[in-house]
Amino acid sequence: xxxAGRPYAVYFHGHDATAHVRKRPTAYAELIASGAGxxxxxxxxxxxxxxxxxxxDRIGIVPYAASGDLASIREVPALESRRLxxxxxxxxxKGLDDSLRAFAVAQSALCGSWRYQVVGDGPLLDELRSLAGxxxxxxxxxxxxxxxxxxxxxxxxxxxxxxxxxxxxASGDTEGTPVAILEAACLGLPVISTVHxxxxxxxxxxxxxxxxxxxxxxxxxxxxxxxxxxxxxxxRREWGDRCRAFNYARHSLDAHVATLVSALAxxxxxxxxx
Numbered sequence: 001x002x003x004a005g006r007p008y009a010v011y012f013h014g015h016d017a018t019a020h021v022r023k024r025p026t027a028y029a030e031l032i033a034s035g036a037g038x039x040x041x042x043x044x045x046x047x048x049x050x051x052x053x054x055x056x057d058r059i060g061i062v063p064y065a066a067s068g069d070l071a072s073i074r075e076v077p078a079l080e081s082r083r084l085x086x087x088x089x090x091x092x093x094k095g096l097d098d099s100l101r102a103f104a105v106a107q108s109a110l111c112g113s114w115r116y117q118v119v120g121d122g123p124l125l126d127e128l129r130s131l132a133g134x135x136x137x138x139x140x141x142x143x144x145x146x147x148x149x150x151x152x153x154x155x156x157x158x159x160x161x162x163x164x165x166x167x168x169x170a171s172g173d174t175e176g177t178p179v180a181i182l183e184a185a186c187l188g189l190p191v192i193s194t195v196h197x198x199x200x201x202x203x204x205x206x207x208x209x210x211x212x213x214x215x216x217x218x219x220x221x222x223x224x225x226x227x228x229x230x231x232x233x234x235x236r237r238e239w240g241d242r243c244r245a246f247n248y249a250r251h252s253l254d255a256h257v258a259t260l261v262s263a264l265a266x267x268x269x270x271x272x273x274x
Contacts, residue, residue, distance in 0.1 A: 007268035009037030011062070014176035014197065017048045022172035028052055030273070037267030039260075041177045042198025060263035063201070065256030066182040066247065069153075077189050078158050079236045082114045084226065085159035085189070087152065087180040090122030093173050095165030095194065095216070097124075097131055102165065102222035104135040109227040112140060119155050121146045160236060161229055162189045166196040167216040177202060182251045185243035190236045192225040194218075204246045212239065 010031060017040070021027055032038070032052065038059045040046055046059050084103060088094040096118065103116050118128070118141065125143065132138040147155065156162075162184035166175045175197035182202060185191050192212045193199050200213060207213035211228060214221035229236050249255070 005270045007037075007264070008271050009039050009060075009264055009268040012038065012040040012045055012049060012176075014045075015173050017045055017052075017176075019169070019171045019173035021048075021052065028054075031271075032058075034271035034273055035269055036271040037264070037269060039263055039267070042201050044198045044201070045176050058267060060267050062260045062263050063251055063256065064177045064179055064182060065253045066179070066186040066251050068253045069149075070183060070186045075157065076237075077156065077160070077187055077240065079160045079190075079233055079240065081158055081160045082230070083159045084114055084116040084161050084163055084230075085119070085155060085184070086117075086163055087119040087155070087184070088164060088178070089120050090118075090124040090128060091173075092124070092169035092171075093166055093175060094120075095167045096128050098165040098167065098217060098219050098222060099163050100128065100131055100135060100137070100141065101219045102163075102226060103141070104137050105219060105223035106226045106230070107137065107140075110230055114140070114160075114230060116141045117144055117155060117159070118142065119144045119147050119152060156184060156187050156189060159184075159189055161192065161226065163192045163222070163226065164194070164199075165222055166194050166199060168196070175199065182247055185240075185247040186251065188240040188244040190229050190239040191243050192222065192229065194222075202247065202251070204242045210239070 032054050038049055038054050039062050040049060041064050046061055049059050086099055090096060129143060132141045164178055164181055168174050177198040181191055181193060191203060194214055194216050196216050203213055211225045
């Protein structure tokens with residue numbers, strides 16, 4: 001591999017440092033040995049690179065940024081709409097089966113008064129539709145498929161609560177930092193998610209204590225969080241404001257660019273291939 005002697009850094013996301021390494025444990029051995037800079041999006045992903053033998057002083061954390069087009073949106077989401085929202089590719093690591101089950105469990109309190117919109121497409125669509133039917137909630141769940149950017153923003157603005165029940169797939173594939181959470185939070189949507197990948201780093205530090213950050217696969221805890229936030233517009237607004245402030249400080253476009261430039265200046269070096 002030639003890089004013309006230029007400073008060089010490689011950014012690791014989710015799949016490339018999880019499922020890919022599970023298939024090829026030495027996939028990045030030559031890259032790590034070359035001395036090239038290594039960047040990633042969270043402390044969790046940094047720990048995976050350390051486990052692969054990357055030197056601690058060669059890894060930089062550059063958190064993702066939410067899309068810049070969100071900065072111009074000032075109106076608050078429709079927190080009284082009674083709409084639960086997930087935006088995700090319909091694949092195992094997104095945990096849609098768990099969030100559907102949690103929504104079904106939550107009907108003991110919601111009594112059919114909320115709707116659940118799932119935005120995204122993927123290989124599990126038919127399976128998830130069948131699951132919603134078997135849980136008796138198909139009349140409350142809307143699978144919207146892939147939407148345009150404008151329509152996706154409209155779904156965010158019309159939602160009252162965002163949920164993403166991410167978990168480790170059987171293949172070993174995990175999340176790094178789900179951008180959908182950043183975008184929901186930056187608009188002021190209250191977020192419920194799981195202790196998985198770098199997700200804990202996207203929410204205020206007391207999210208777990210409040211029951212809004214739960215263990216992977218813990219359907220009962222996920223349902224309890226949904227019931228808690230669904231039961232009070234004031235709680236939704238307070239938590240949504242907290243999520244928004246936290247994400248603007250850490251995941252704004254300006255914060256991302258400043259961190260990236262600093263990390264490249266510190267870590268990017270011409271690699272030495274042996």
